[in-house]
Amino acid sequence: MTLETPLIGGPQPVAGREDRALDGVRVGVVTFPGSLDDRDAVRAVRLAGGSATQLWHGDHDLQGVDAVIIPGGFSYGDYLRAGAISRFAPLMEQITAAASGGADALPVLGVCNGFQVLTEAHLLPGSMIKNNSLHFICRDQRLRVENAGTSWTSDYADGEEIVIPLKNQDGQFVADNRTLDELEGEGRVVFRYVDGNPNGSRRDIAGISNSAGNVVGLMPHPEHAVEAGFGPDSSARGAVEVRGGTDGLGIFTSVLKKLVG
Amino acid sequence: MTAGTTSRAFNIDTVANAEATPGQALPWAELGLKENEYRRVEEILGRRPTGAELAMYSVMWSEHCSYKSSKVHLRQFGEKVTDAMKKHLLVGIGENAGVVDIGDGWAVTFKVESHNHPSFVEPYQGAATGVGGIVRDIISMGARPVAVMDPLRFGAIDHPDTARLVHGIVAGIGGYGNSLGLPNVGGEVVFDAVYQGNPLVNALAVGVLRHEDIRLANASGAGNRVVLFGARTGGDGIGGASVLASESFDSSKPSKRPAVQVGDPFAEKVLIECCLELFKASVVEGIQDLGAAGISCATSELASNGDGGMHVELTNVLLRDPSLTPGEILMSESQERMMAVVTPANVEAFEAIMDKWAVEYSWLGEVTDTGRLIIEWDGEKIVDVDPRTVAHEGPVYERPYHRPEWLDGVQADAFTASAAAERPADLREAVLELMASPNMCAKNWVTDQFDRYVQGNTALAMPDDAGVVRVDEETGLGVAISTDANGRYSYLDPYEGARLALAEAYRNVATSGAEPLAVTDCLNFGSPEDPEVMWQFAETVRGLADACQELGVPVTGGNVSLYNQTGGVAIHPTPVVGVLGVFDDVARRTPSGWREDGQAIYLLGTTADELDGSEWANLRGHLGGQPPALDLAAEKTLAAILVNCSRDGMIDGAHDLSEGGLAAGLSEMALRFGVGARIGLDELCERDGVDAFTALFSESQARAVVSVPRSEEVRFNDMCTARNFPTIRIGVVDTENQALDVQGYFTLPLDRLREAHEGTLPRHFG
Structure with a gap:
């Protein structure tokens, strides 16, 4: 079943983009009943030049997509623990199997609640607990790309800084020290908070990958920094127009470029 | 089943x-x-x-x-609607929510409601279900909800019970609204002891639909x-x-x-x-x-x-x-x-x-x-x-009402004549005091707990003058919404207070660049069985209906909340007015700050000695006199200028002046993007016959500050002259100097200003 979430208008692809080949890349965006940023993820894929396919949590078929995004939200309400129930969704079984096959396996990105789902599904280590402020936090957050070698970060440079929105209640990344050391040692810390740790995450970690680099999860929202006029007020690349920050677009162009080879 | x-x-x-x-x-x-x-x-x-x-x-x-x-009074909203005002109205008062035509086959439905009493008893659930209720009204019209806003009023910031309410209510709004995937794009946070036992938790929701889907x-x-x-x-x-x-x-x-x-x-x-x-x-x-x-x-x-x-x-x-x-x-x-x-x-x-x-x-x-x-x-x-x-055929009461006898005394007690009115010697300290005060301080401790990004269509949100949301991704068609109320003005004169609330919301929407189109209201009052409260209510409705007619914007729906009183003491009459405006393309929205070095800063409108009911008077514990004079014709011209400026690219930043006057306006514009300015008040003081303190703290209406690129100055001045609207150049944007430099009076480093402005809420609730 293809989910037809009614979009308001149709997102415009990036004007004058050069690489028409990206058109053929199909990125699946998973919708759970409580997904919130799914339409934003669809828009981000299209703005990056790809095609988005909406996937329904209850389906058993990945529809042959080339990559998958698990967006933010509250999947099944998250009253138990964020992502705890979602990992058992029929579609998650397909995703988990397809993502676990080494460097050529299905690229999977989990944003916010999607990151929480990936940790619950054991595609990524660690877990998220309540922010140390105990409040929901919505703010523009500066991050450093620590590893530009993953499927989702190759359009950035190692050490490059970006500004994208952070918005969550349970965003504090925790793991035991051995896991943290392992993540650091293997270069699997993909994003780190800079200019202040917003939520108490261990070692300022904002996002990580699996060892193959095809599965990446992060708490901040790159899909909300892809379109000038509707993103953050700032960019790590210098002055931008009001709400002109598009530093998150690289996440989506990275995977598209990787997939067209 | x-x-x-x-x-x-x-x-x-x-x-x-x-x-x-x-x-x-x-x-x-x-x-x-x-x-x-x-x-x-x-x-x-x-x-x-x-x-x-x-x-x-x-x-x-x-x-x-x-x-x-309230029914016998509310009829005026229908009776005073002219055919011209009905032009954009697809569904009027009486349904779950009004529906307004915004063009290209798109329609918008919006409404504000109260959830005051439940929020006092159980702040988290009361506020959360307030959001839930208004959102269901929007859904039942066939619309997809696209934004929410929450005008909030609490008791004194340092009262022991206020923290319980602030924490619970803010978390409840966030907990519910954030989980629905609705961007929260504005609202108000006001502290006043009159709301101690009766916090006001109003919730506004906006929905979008095609005409055929109503x-x-x-x-x-x-x-x-x-x-x-x-x-x-x-x-x-x-x-x-x-x-x-x-x-x-x-x-x-x-x-x-x-x-x-x-x-x-x-x-x-x-x-x-x-x-x-x-x-x-x-x-x-x-x-x-x-x-x-x-x-x-x-x-x-x-x-x-x-x-x-x-x-x-x-x-x-x-x-x-x-x-x-x-x-x-x-x-x-x-x-x-x-x-x-x-x-x-x-x-x-x-x-x-x-x-x-x-x-x-x-x-x-x-x-x-x-x-x-x-x-x-x-x-x-x-x-x-x-x-x-x-x-539909329930009882209807013509409750007795009369003008309170105490009102004459209150209105005679003008601030300028009172002992509290002594002009502060140090204007720099006065600005800092104002900007750190509970009502004028930065509200990001609250708004940072709300998701303003979700759905990806938010073009402006707090702290800009209005929330702006794109409706059509192909054309950029969108809407702006602002809610405003000033219980202090309404206490001094409920008829004028209601008109002032509408004028401010209307001005805010126009300042963002949108054309004001329609109104929703949430009328928060004490007991209707008290003839004095009933008089305040009757005057408010009369004032609001009259002003809607003069501005040509119809009330499409809303809500009345009565019995907001504890121990025989009613809250200030608090008509919260929401105005919805339309943008042909949200890309031209105007933010509430300046950024480009060398741009000219203009003040639109004139300033009189109007400190009665002002935030400055509030800081000195004074509430008396007459609220600022209102000239709706001037408000209309000002709005037309601001919308034209946005359309023709004549301004880069704009901020309306209301509570806190020019002092608040300049401070907020500087802090919006962290860019300083050099300001001169002498010419303004001379033209309007006011001293520097009055120029900074008076709350005269129909005013806005704009930043104009040098290349647009001639065109901008010509337009204001053609419309016979007073404007005066009061300064220049200065990116070098990280300060608000009011020449001849003080220099206020932005760091110091920000610290004062943003420190207040975390200090009380953080």
């Missing part, structure tokens, strides 16, 4: 029983009915009501549902099925439990019912998607949300808006608590429920959509053409009424 309930451990007061026992006493007084109202119910029915009927009449005839005290809730077509879906019905939100106790003969049933509803945002999120899919697939004739008065309201309103009849079997209602009595089921305000009317041919399609979203539903009965609302319990008739008498 049916509940399959049969026998219950209590006796049922049937219609037959009511006829057989005319003398049986019923607890109508405990349910809030007055004796004349109860006698009227008996007269309508020609017998005593059953317990279930009494439950229905008592909630539907309550002030909250029937508007019995749906009105009514039950037409005899034989059509009536279905209840969403969350199960529980014992939450039942007001007066006494009647129910009298029906109950089983001591084992829970005795205490919480009067505040408990929200489940996930259930509501699913309900949004599910209702939109129902509408899209055209499998429902109409959807009615269940809010206040629950099933009583939904059945009687649906029936009386349609063919006039409905037959319901109440035991089919799915329950969370099987011990609920019929009266309790009828009165329950359990959240996240909807009622729909479905043709027999669409039943299967309806059930398929419910199953897809895993939403529970139960078929309650059907639409009839009998003109009667019949509710049965296991086949025994417990309600047999004309639904119009429940929903």
